Amino acid sequence: MNSITKEFPGVKALDQVSLTVKAGEIHAICGENGAGKSTLMKVLSGVYPFGSYEGDIVYQGAVVKFKDIRSSEAAGIVIIHQELALIPTLSITENIFLGNEPGRGGVIDWVSAKKTAIELLARVGLTDDPDVLIKDIGVGKQQLVEIAKAINKKVKLLILDEPTAALNEQESQHLLDLIRGLKGRGIASIMISHKLNEIESVADSITIIRDGKSVETLDVVADGVDEDRIIRGMVGRTLENRFPDRHPHIGEVFFEVKDWNVQHPISAERKVVKHANFTVRRGEVVGFAGLMGAGRTELAMSIFGHSYGKFLSGQAFKDGKEINLNSVTKAIDNGLAYVSEDRKALGLNLLDDIKRSVVSAKLSKISKADVVDGSAEYTIAEEYRKSLRIKTPTVDEGVNKLSGGNQQKVVLAKWMFTDPDLLILDEPTRGIDVGAKSEIYGIIRDLAAQGKGVIIISSELPELLGVSDRIYTIFEGQITSEIQAADADPETLMKSMTSAKKKVAAA
Structure with a gap:
């Protein structure tokens, strides 16, 4: 060529x-x-x-x-x-x-x-x-x-x-x-x-x-x-440290899931999430590790408004009070946000432009009497374009014309606009380059520094070890271990990702 x-x-x-x-x-x-x-x-x-x-x-x-x-x-x-x-x-x-x-x-x-x-x-x-x-x-x-x-x-x-x-x-x-x-x-x-x-x-x-x-x-x-x-x-430069330095200030537990069970959407005899229990503290990044099909995404989607499978039983608590998560609207109203692993099918409407995509999850913030303020929509989208360095000449551009990494930033902007207390990121860096990855890691660090909780699901163990404070492993729908990231290594995680041993308590 x-x-x-x-x-x-x-x-x-x-x-x-x-x-x-x-x-x-x-x-x-x-x-x-x-x-x-x-x-x-x-x-x-x-x-x-x-x-x-x-x-x-x-x-x-x-x-x-x-x-x-x-x-x-x-x-x-x-x-x-x-x-x-x-x-x-x-x-x-x-x-x-x-x-x-x-x-x-x-x-x-x-x-x-x-x-x-x-x-x-x-x-x-x-x-x-x-x-x-x-x-x-x-x-x-x-x-x-x-x-x-x-x-x-x-x-x-x-x-x-x-x-x-x-x-x-x-x-x-x-x-x-x-x-x-x-x-x-x-x-x-x-x-x-x-x-x-x-x-x-x-x-x-x-x-x-x-x-x-x-x-x-x-x-x-x-x-x-x-x-x-x-x-x-x-x-055009070296990335000396691909994972940005963090000095976490981790607070009290503010989000907790107890005995969560979910049935497969088609196979009634198959449970995709089995008796899941986990917690998230303010200012903490919690990783979820597991092989494909282990139940990581199924757990995340079921928590976010029962979006996957048939919910069987379980409780979710925020700041010590039980909350209702039986719809996406209620999940958002309770301060949850979910960046899906499939940004094209589930994260974006590819017929929309950038500005509409950014505000789509919380239109009430820029609406009066059910009428969207177009000026506010443009201003907010432009702020995110600059802060997240989305490569586009204008926020009027269609999201379908953006590269994968820039589409991912638009999805992040959409959920950051809802001002969530807990942001769930499912494979947030899949299919994007090292430079964009570094920027997304920086966003995760900054959200945690604001006292928010972040859950990150990733198939890349070095990524989980690099950005998480604490890691849960999942095997066949069960949480098999909980370990401080500082005490973990790929071999330890892989053992827990491939067998249902008794859960190890985190330090």
Whole structure:
């Protein structure tokens, strides 16, 4: 890709960006949110067609002018987006062959399709029945179906945008091993990821993009690249301490949950939260650790207005008095806020602009006689834009045009506007870069310093250890341990995350 420039109204997303990928290599692209990584890959894959950008794409020695995704796929370039392009209510086989069904005379040969699907699934390490619906398999397996789909399209260059963002450690490792296996077959991969340890372990080369410009390309082995070197290129400075210094002033217990039980929304015989008990003190950051599916999100959502599953029993107390949390409105009125792990589906209305999104959870604060004060709405949104450093030319911009990290900041602004006493953050840094992560850690620190309670759910143990004061672990819906973060390490947490041993009292 030579001198690629791509502009949107009011924004130059890419400015003379160049990228060279060798046959059969794994090439990583790193940069902060909003740097232009995904935009560059959308240019390469035909999402942004020829004529909508400046510069040339040279593929296998010839200039190519892709008019759409189909034309890039016909050339062997396949992109797997962070939001997977699978249809949940169709089977694995139907998804693999969607738009590319085998058959003759307009009649699909499903026998042949299923046979080929089994062969493709075996190549990516999946043993599931190809007739199973996509909605009935986990995100990790869905990623593998996407790759099987790409292999069926005779892929030569595979583009993966944040492929492990929603995966646990075991699923991530399997996916990285698969990418290495594709390399062994001569298939090149371009991988966008914010998990620098994964990039360091799997990539041959790394191109760093900053503010829409290509800064440098590094040879991982020859240049002795490590995480600190990547960070320096991404943010233009070193992040000596990725977790900001905290001097917590922890007060009394102000929020408590007792004997909380929740049933699965579909399987009546399955309890997803079992006899959960925990506390939060003022000025304290409380971490929740657990493998995917352990019940962390289910616990958080059920507390926030019974938003998940069927509530069976339990009590919640604030400042020693029992409170009613049986609706989201009551949860908000009682000073709770919840930043969901899926910001696009649950955190934002992607049809709204920034200013409307920021005030949406507490319109009563800027309304008189049920009429929203438009001036106040704009002023408040602008204050959050500046304080949270949301990268956008105007708060009139649609949230769907923002990068993932900036969308996350809008969600944070929305809930900070409600002035909560307890802020629950579910995977708050998933899929965002180290610079934006550092800013969000700073926000968490500042909220705790104001005497608020913060709960953080994270799949990244170093993150939990870096920002929490106290950590609970969850296994199969049960809280299995409670430990001061200063006394914890990844090994200790992992033991409690993988077995239901007797709970250890915190110091």
